[in-house]
Amino acid sequence: MSARDTILNAVRGGLGNTAVDPAAVRREADALLQDLPSIRPPLLADGLVDAFIARVTSPKVAATAECIGSASALPAAVGRYLEARGLPAVVALQPAAALQSLDWAGFETRDRVAPDETIAIGFARWGIAETGSLVFHSDAETPILANFLPLHHLVMVRADTILPFLDDYAAATTGQRPPRNVNIVTGASGTTDIEGSLVLGAHGPRYLHVVIVDEQYDSPNQRASP
């Protein structure tokens, strides 16, 4: 008997199961995801953008964040970030149309991330307010290594793609063909492997800066509520 059949038979023997009704199993599984608010933490603020930023900049996530009024303001925001840290204006751009269509005059831009790249600019499909996470899907616009090789990772995310909870991301993609990789990125790379103390920049980026494109930015009181 093949290993597969031996294992499946042993499982059935151990369970004492006879026939499984897939529809009943499905109903039971769905029921286990009812009443989600009772099994997840509350958001840190009422507005989604505020809750997202509060989480991104919380000590546990320890990233930095800023809002801009439109994507066209991204190069200027990147310029300010680099200048404040005395970094050269050399950036690797994720090959995403949302980034490459912007005016990067005054920067030396690269379309590939080198193994020792200092600065890379990324574009996340979604933000998650619950955890302050950014979500990337591997595709023609998103090389996975671009999220992990640079020392400074500056990521643009649109305010209208910030979802309240991780569950909302799962719901938004149910039934679609999954990409090879879904990366849910929360803060910079870190390790607690030496004596349990947290050090950033283990193998991935040491610094994560999130730039939120929020058209309501100039009137912060009108931010959308969940």
Added chain:
Amino acid sequence: MHEATMSFKARAEEALANPTLKIAIDRTTGTAERKRAVAMTQFPQFDAARERGKRIKDHVIANLDHYLLEFERNAIASGAKVHWARTAEEASQIVVALCKQAGAKRVTRVKSMLGEEIGLPHALDEAGIERVETDLAEHIVQLGGDRPSHIVWPSMHRTREQVSEMFKRLHRAPHQEETIEAMVDSARRELRDKFLTADVAISGANFLLADTGATCTVTNEGNAELTTTPPRVHIVTAGIEKLVPSMGHAIAMLRLLVRSATGADVTQYTTFHCGPKQPGDRDGPEEFHIVLVDNGRTRMLREGMKEMLRCIRCGACMNHCVVFRQLGGHVYGGTYPGPMGAVLTPVFDGLEKSRDLPHACTMNGKCQEVCPVAIPLPTLLRGWRDRSWREGLEPSAVRFGLGIHTFVASRPRLYRLGTAIAIRVMRLFSRGGVIKGMPGLGAWTAYREFPAPAKRTFMEMYKDQEKGQ
């Protein structure tokens, strides 16, 4: 492979006599315990979430054959190749054969407890394939030539001073400054080109998603993604109990797992891997293999240990275990240390070789209390003790001692007289409510104090109360 030549007691004595080890254990487990406690205050829904997590795992285990087949079907549809392994040896052989097939000279590995369980590091070394551990702690373990001592912090037994010394000796461009930051940076430099030049990547999985055939890894360093993206072949090894119905269920479990393990709300990187590189993708492996491993899990199902299959490998039970915190992980002799290890090791190695483990427990119940899926660990440990007794594995000294205890305990007058004398003798040795030393108590008082007994026995006090005094 495991320090099998030494008895558990000998290993324990060696660990207790090692002052550096105690410092190292305290630093990591102390931090973990504090951070978890803080995370719990920020997650008042924990109790409800834990109950739900337990039910999700129970549901999967009750329908395990259904979910295994659903996962296999969807994984194959995504372009993955699915392999099945009955035993640790079979699993290692499959992985080594896949590496050879790929002509692999260098393999990068993401820490996975299942990989340790099936002896994969050893099997790769035997096959002459260069193995690069990419998780910082596993890198430290590899440099030190020893074994992981914790399932979340495998190099917990090393102090920063020891790590510094090893990196300086073995890294190509070691740190100059004596800070943990500088040491982490040294490892970053050392491993970078190895990530990019490996032929095969091997990882584990925290969850297997039945409805898509995807696997999920959680890491903080980003080493999983750096490992699994550049090579031409990616191999995942996972226990058959890792299944969940869907991503939504995985998310509910992730909230429990990460808080219980490190006190964070989520890990820095949560990644779902589904099949090989897709058309248009900029990077990713051409081949994606998943090895589903039984290795005793169906036996646990059959032999009344199915609650243990809920375990999500967070390590909270060991961080809160008074015995683990004295001894560290190596003493347990198996892949998994602490309370969960004491339950699992007899499954893998046989009770005859590991009967000491279920005894290395005070039954204080702390492990069950902090377990994110409420596994009744003390009950399962008691089950092993019971079985050890029934199968005649307990040594004659224990059987003789228990025989005397049974003789006395079943004769109330004798028992009351004995205890009345014993507590009075013990009180002669107590100072300030504790006993720091007493003939016959040396093994206990060498490492901790013994609480002084009450002035009178329970029965003496009870009788007085009955008389209305």
